[in-house]
Amino acid sequence: MSSRDLHDGRQDGLSPLESLRLDSVGSFSGLVRGMGRTAFGGRQLGLAFDTLLTMARDAECRVVLTLSGAMTVAKQGSIICEMVDRGLVDVIVATGALMAHGLTESIGLTHYAVSPDANDLELFEKGYNRIYDTLEMETNLNSVAELVADVLATEDPPDGVWSSASFCQAIGRRLDQQDEGPGILRSAYQRGVPVFIPAFTDSELGLDFATWAMKAAMKRQGIREGAPADPQAVFTALPPFNPFIDLQHYARFAGSAKRLGIFTIGGGVPRNWSQQVAPFYDITSDRLNIRLPEVRFQYGVRICPEPVHWGGLSGCTYSEGVSWGKFVAPEDGGMYAEVPADATLVWPLLMKAVFEELDRGSA
Numbered sequence: 001m002s003s004r005d006l007h008d009g010r011q012d013g014l015s016p017l018e019s020l021r022l023d024s025v026g027s028f029s030g031l032v033r034g035m036g037r038t039a040f041g042g043r044q045l046g047l048a049f050d051t052l053l054t055m056a057r058d059a060e061c062r063v064v065l066t067l068s069g070a071m072t073v074a075k076q077g078s079i080i081c082e083m084v085d086r087g088l089v090d091v092i093v094a095t096g097a098l099m100a101h102g103l104t105e106s107i108g109l110t111h112y113a114v115s116p117d118a119n120d121l122e123l124f125e126k127g128y129n130r131i132y133d134t135l136e137m138e139t140n141l142n143s144v145a146e147l148v149a150d151v152l153a154t155e156d157p158p159d160g161v162w163s164s165a166s167f168c169q170a171i172g173r174r175l176d177q178q179d180e181g182p183g184i185l186r187s188a189y190q191r192g193v194p195v196f197i198p199a200f201t202d203s204e205l206g207l208d209f210a211t212w213a214m215k216a217a218m219k220r221q222g223i224r225e226g227a228p229a230d231p232q233a234v235f236t237a238l239p240p241f242n243p244f245i246d247l248q249h250y251a252r253f254a255g256s257a258k259r260l261g262i263f264t265i266g267g268g269v270p271r272n273w274s275q276q277v278a279p280f281y282d283i284t285s286d287r288l289n290i291r292l293p294e295v296r297f298q299y300g301v302r303i304c305p306e307p308v309h310w311g312g313l314s315g316c317t318y319s320e321g322v323s324w325g326k327f328v329a330p331e332d333g334g335m336y337a338e339v340p341a342d343a344t345l346v347w348p349l350l351m352k353a354v355f356e357e358l359d360r361g362s363a
Helices: 028-035 042-055 077-085 096-106 120-125 138-154 163-176 184-191 202-220 241-255 267-277 275-287 318-323 343-363
Strands: 061-067 091-094 128-131 136-139 259-265 296-305 333-337
Touching: 028 042, 028 343, 042 061, 042 202, 042 259, 042 296, 042 333, 042 343, 061 077, 061 267, 077 096, 077 184, 077 343, 091 241, 096 136, 096 138, 096 184, 096 202, 120 202, 128 138, 128 343, 136 138, 138 163, 138 202, 138 267, 163 184, 241 275, 241 333, 259 267, 267 275, 275 318, 296 318, 318 333
Parallel strands: 061 091, 061 259, 259 296, 296 333
Antiparallel strands: 128 136
16 A cells, blocks of 8 residues: 555646647637646746736836847847837847848848858858858948948947947937838837947947948058058057947946846847846945945746757856846746747747737737
């Protein structure tokens, strides 16, 4: 006779699962809710849905959207625009590459499909830059460089020094004036949402910025275009740019928020830079011997296929982040979801469900 006290789950308050019945699903939000009562990635997507809705409906929560990977080349840019246009995002932190590729769309240019098995040397000779199964035209990037140079030549940075946020705002303003179509930086400018690019020099935008400064230096020095040049002399010109302006700007934003939420696509520098504002506050209080408010993220959603054990999550899991003082512990009210998936598969579904639910609530 067994001495085990067998339970059926109900007496311990466990949540029963439900089979997903597609014949009873009539909406995107209904589908994602139903998935949330299943298992594995589907359940995490349902939790992400609940968390995003909670963030969106919390009037005192300020939401940080962090973006990495080739999401604009992957044609997800309109989702970002709609999130901004709907007021669901208060700050964007992204890679410069993602913003540069989004800019090509904003000025009316095109990306193309290609086989991942294409001959890359032949692509190079044609000016086709391959991003897995998609092409970015070199001519597109040249057009972006012209836009960047024109903005830098005609706009004055605040206090004489650019930051990534002030530069992105200037680009957004120019896109709004040109009115050639929607774009992330245009939407951000219209809504007053700052866009930070922490690793600014790791991008086409950063290189465009640098070559603009070097070209200006060549003119001052009387160096003719087309003439032989010494790299030791060329790569010395520095543009008026200070990344610490971004750091302090973002820290002021975080410190003024009643509650913070973060929605992350991928990982990379954008996610870690965004999250480190919490320990930044802690160590500043400690090392300067002053009293600053405690900054913690209350909500978090991430879509990323990276497994934990490979160490590439760029800022750690939410549970690990609690140990760094980045997040409110779940037992203290923190609400988090990590969806282990390709963002191009689940992000559109998730946001369609969220938009649908928010529209239903405001009707």
